[in-house]
Amino acid sequence: MDTDAFRLEKTLTYQLHQLSKLIDRQVDYSDIERIELNAGEGRTIAVLGYYGTASVIQLARLANLDxxxxxxxxxxxxKKGIxxxxxxxxxxxxxxxFLTEAGQQVYSDIVDLIVQRNELALKSLTLREKQQLFALFGKIHQNLSG
Structure with a gap:
């Protein structure tokens, strides 16, 4: 690899991390901060809310957790009753x-947050650009999982 031509800011992983941090700074997390969730717990709730039920192994795969x-x-x-x-x-x-009744409310808050984050990040893109972006993400995902 030619390290003289290397540009950190041109790498996919760097860009994704930067975008994630920028979104985090712009979004109001107060609805779920009261519950004190870490990222793994948030993804667990999102997966169970979306799919309804899962085994531990299914959950780990779907939430991208070991x-x-x-x-x-x-x-x-x-322990939190979620x-x-x-x-x-x-x-x-x-x-x-399964999500409990309290967990269903937390899931609703998380969905609102996810929608808010996505709208914020994608607001300047046209419908076609959004479709292209997600098609490209799909190709990258295939590269890495196959």
Missing amino acids: KSQASRAIGALV IEKRSDSRDARAFEL
Whole structure:
């Protein structure tokens, strides 16, 4: 690699991190700050709210967490009364995870936050540009997962 031609600000990972930090500075998190969620817990709630139920392994995959991160998030959210574990009717050794009524409200707050963040970040793009952006993200995702 030609380190003389290297430009940090032209790398995808640097740009994504910078955009994430800029969005974080612009968005009002007060609705969910009262719950004191970390990123893994927030993604856990988002996944369970969106999909309705999941096993620990499914949750870890969908929330992009390793199994130990998922287990910690689940434990913390059960203690907070946000999620509930129920025995899996198909496998007595396993359990399924669901949002509680309180968890449904937190999920609603998180969805509002996600929508706000996306609208803020994408407001100057046309519909076609948004479609192109997400198509490109899809291609990058394929590169990295296949």
